[in-house]
Amino acid sequence: MATFGRHCQNLTIPITISSHQPLFSPPLFTTNLDATSFAQSFLQRGRILAAELTIGNQTLQSTYNISAAFCHPLSGISDAPLQILTHGVGFDKVYWDLPYNAYNYSWVSNAVEKYGFNTLAIDRLGIGASSHGNPVNEIQAYAEVEALRQVTLAARAGTVPGIAKPGGFKKVVHVGHSFGSILSYWLSALDPNVTDGLVLTGFSRDTGSAAGIFFAGWDIKLASLNQPFRFGSHTRGRGVDGDFLPLLKNYVKSLGSNPSFTSQELWNDIATTEMRNLIVGLNDTSVTPQDLPGGYLTWADFTANQFLFLLPGHYDVGLGLYTETIKQPITVGELLTIGAPPDSSNFAGPVLVLTGDKDLAACGGDCYATGGAGGAGGNIPAQSVKAFPKARPFKAYIQPRTAHGLNAHYNASAAYDIAHTWLGTHGLGGKA
Incomplete structure (x- = not known):
């Protein structure tokens, strides 16, 4: 060939x-x-x-x-x-x-x-x-x-x-x-x-x-609130490593748990949650916030991503996490008409x-x-x-x-x- x-x-x-x-x-x-x-x-x-x-x-x-x-x-x-x-x-x-x-x-x-x-x-x-x-x-x-x-x-x-x-x-x-x-x-x-x-x-x-x-497995959210730096109107911060993770670490400590962990460990802990969606786009200076209206929806987080699309043990989790960073929304109009083909x-x-x-x-x-x-x-x-x-x-x-x-x-x-x-x-x- x-x-x-x-x-x-x-x-x-x-x-x-x-x-x-x-x-x-x-x-x-x-x-x-x-x-x-x-x-x-x-x-x-x-x-x-x-x-x-x-x-x-x-x-x-x-x-x-x-x-x-x-x-x-x-x-x-x-x-x-x-x-x-x-x-x-x-x-x-x-x-x-x-x-x-x-x-x-x-x-x-x-x-x-x-x-x-x-x-x-x-x-x-x-x-x-x-x-x-x-x-x-x-x-x-x-x-x-x-x-x-x-x-x-x-x-x-x-x-x-x-x-x-x-x-x-x-x-x-x-x-x-x-x-x-x-x-x-x-x-x-x-x-x-x-x-x-x-x-x-x-x-x-x-x-x-x-x-x-x-x-139902989507646990749908407004796209503009789920990933505000991609789909909302919010501007970026100074980046995950330079700004957000230290802030989050200090916040967790203020709750009294006083954990001892590295930034990577913290990142691993939040990688499958909605919190990770909130910071997607922080480090990507090529992303322009789209300011999508409320009728653009998306699934909640990576746990929903796996439920909907992925078979445990038969996919690379790293690739799964990557797809979460590039996910795209669905519109209400699509949901209301998706079942209408001949x-x-x-x-x-x-x-x-x-x-x-x-x-x-x-x-x-x-x-x-x-x-x-x-x-x-x-x-x-x-x-x-x-x-x-x-x-x-x-x-x-x-x-x-x-x-x-x-x-x-x-x-x-x-x-x-x-x-x-x-x-x-x-x-x-x-x-x-």
Whole structure:
């Protein structure tokens, strides 16, 4: 197999969308207790909060910028398919190209350097460095799937600024994770001809049965209060080692415990708590506080991060802690519309569902717990074939020893090989 190397560049893709979506009466989000109250209402049995808050319909027409990272082999943009990578909730495009441990957990590195693909990883509309917007009535799943569609059309037409590909990409594969998989699936249902193949990670069509457990595990907070130096309006101090830790140590001593510990020990003690979130960004002078409104929410701390995404004993805790520092929020509008995709897609090309065996969001923590109703393959993701009646072929693969955050587990690269080999087998491979 050839080794290609890679060249990457950051891009800004202007898009104009027209999205028909609900108009909600915005809940109040001023304090973290408001977030808790919202969660209680959202999770109440027999209650459909989205319906209660809907006051009408709207057509959102606006122009936005989508932030993206484009990578191709060092030899140049290849004739291989373009993978459009859409991240899930809680992350941005960095999810696909994690720099931790020399990029050993990078989907992009595997796709481009080992298999010769081109990749375009986007920040979803409203997230990361893409345009933000009203978190209730603007940044909804409807708008995001239309944004994904416009990015795809630009890539196919060869009109993405900064990508010198005359005539555009002839073949496009949509790769998603979690919410990004839902959007990719949704896109294939709305416009089956816009994609040539789907790889849906962290996905099943049984998410409804586990959604309540998953969302409850967030212990949601206002993003601006949870990480104020990234998502709020607060300015930085002088840094963790130079300012905050001595202050915290003196405070603990003032309580009468008078402990004797080093700064590193103290840091280890607070690394999994919400307190660590309060100081994320203190040492990073490149971070500009985003001053996000209250409708942008996030999970509480690293303990919630593990509960939602990580399988104990099968991931590097250092990488887990890193993902906490780069986590991204979810909007109320996304939460209210995430369950609205069509029941099925008429897409007739190759579909691969690749899900961890212990995925909480997709399978309630056990993808083999079918209760005798597993269908083809005897697992929950395999039942997704019902959503793709025309897919040729359809395959569900269960990645062992892996929870929802596929890319953060020790064996992530094995899953990458499964996906890229499968694409090659079905006419959508790179230039290996």
